[in-house]
Amino acid sequence: MKKMTGAEIFLECLKREKVKDIFGYPGGVVLDIYDELTRHPDIHHILVRHEQAAAHAADGYARASAKVGVALVTSGPGATNTVTGIASAYMDSIPIVVFTGQVPTALIGNDAFQEVDIVGITRPCTKHNYLVKDVKDLAYTIHAAFHIARSGRPGPVLVDLPKDVIQARTVPDFPKEIKIKSYQPTYHANPRQVKRALEMILSAKKPVLYTGGGIIMSSASEELRKFAETLQIPVTSTLMGLGGFPGDNPLWMGMLGMHGTYCANMAISETDVLIAVGARFDDRITGKLSEFAPHAKIIHIDIDPSSISKNVVVDIPIVGDCKDALQQMNALLKEKESQDWAAVRAPWLDTVKDWEKKHPLTYAWSDTVIKPQYVVQKLWELTKGEAFITTEVGQNQMWAAQFYKFKRPRQLMTSGGLGVMGYGFPAAMGVQVAQPGATVIDIAGDGSIQMNIQELITVVENDLPVKIAILNNSFLGMVRQWQQLFYEKRYSSTPMRAPDFVKLAEAYGAVGLRATKPEEVEPVIKKALETPKPVIMDFRVEPEECVMPMVPAGKAMHEMLLA
């Protein structure tokens, strides 16, 4: 084999990892990589307008495609701008690899121009990170980065590439397989634990399945559906788990937690066996910890042992891939004598249905003002529930989660753990690149859309017909809601002016539409969906609408505010 430069090795590694699309922004120390890119037309580079967007786009791409998302940026500010995107991917366990340029090794530590210790900065918010100091290590490191990002509990990996390493030459040694002796995730769930868990589930009177992003990451939706339907167990999920179980299935109770449904939160409060699958008992789910699922024995299936018994002490821990564990349970069920589970479960399911009927997700209709929930409902209706949805963070995110009934996994991309305003639009860009023909909608607020609005030109330039639905209430709505409920309506720094989004869209070469009355909502959405270009829909909605139900922070789940 002949000698190759670091830049050549870099691109060869990307090809070996079957990377087709990367999101990036060039700069001084990565010039050689960008130069090499001109000789690789098969790798499609999308030039973002801010590096944060590159990381979020890679995240959205990864979620929508089930592949590893890739971002490429320069050193210093290029690198630091990706940190929010990396931290978000870390919290949500999304496999991305971020390549950052670095000053030449001889200058590292000298406070050189555009030098920053990005490996140090991102240590606590990456699954792992690398500084490559020798071109001989480059190929191995890149493949190891992809391996770590996608395996086990997935997550972001950062690889820092000094300029001299990119320029140096070597005869590369491309590893056929990556084996890291100190990193061997447990995929296969312990059969004895699975059996114990199943016995507990079979003897339960009021079981509940509480699922999370792990179902989506391990592609276990089918197994979950089979398991729930066989045993007639009602299902709720976290924000990250939405789509992991069909939103139109009769066993579906809706999301749980702070803005979860009455039904789901009551079921958690009453259940005797709680089966947590690929979820991590986040504080937005549990509310007051000491009163979470007070009557339940808890079974927890998770690939990350550190998620188990972190917040809530678990009775039966199962470390392993959700899919594997559910497959084992389904197989064990087949061997058992069949029972009429529908009859066994009827009293419990009746109780659940009663809760659902008593307090369904709802809102007060208005003939004159657009209700934000109505917009989301219409989006769901007019896309037949098929669109890829991304969200920003705040009220828009919760209404999207409540009123768009997700059918399938990988349909919703949202910054669940870190809660990044400005995530949704660049993520939508990534989704659209991964799913070129699909309808992709970012459900946004007038506050959060402004955090990465610069990407409008990126979607226009790259013909990515992303749709943005702004629930424009001239407030930072969720913070305002807390001020209304807990700070006696002192609206400190939450009223905000927004630009004219229609003109803004036009200035960027996108299409801008506006609805100010309820009857305009449907035509605007229809028009947007028919338009093969990026569209901003500016919905002027009820300014002081609240997301309900709501479990106030620190309260128990049954202490919901309902309206």
Added chain:
Amino acid sequence: MEPRHTISVWVDNTPGVLSRVTGLFSGRGFNIESLCVAETMDPQVSRITIVSTGDEQITEQIIKQLHKLINVVTVVDLSEKEHVEREMALVTVKAEDKSRAEVLRIADIFRCRVVDVSPHTYSLEITGNYEKIGAVLGLLKNHGILDVVRSGTLAIQRPKKD
């Protein structure tokens, strides 16, 4: 006081690993009472001995989170096993007139070594477990400790005796 745990961590001997370990402790609010780190017989592997305080749930989290680091090879909670612990302290203590003999007597009783002598001071090397070192320092305090430096705890598991 919360229970002390002595945890042995085998890690890749590569740059930045110690920072990953200590960063994990500070980032997640775990305590480090003491920390020792050096190469093992295999130069590619270092061994870190960490003494931490916390209840069972915290200790379980510490061990799981350490395991999660890619560069961590093995983690053992030695507190759960038969093990021996040692620390070392170097202490310079005032020793004048009649206290010279008394300091030496304390040193002798606790099997300390005198590592430096000046007309007005002794410097002693104390080895032992955490409690013993505390006890010696407590006694020497009456004579005036001028300087003291303590190592972290080292710990080794006792082999099975059968």
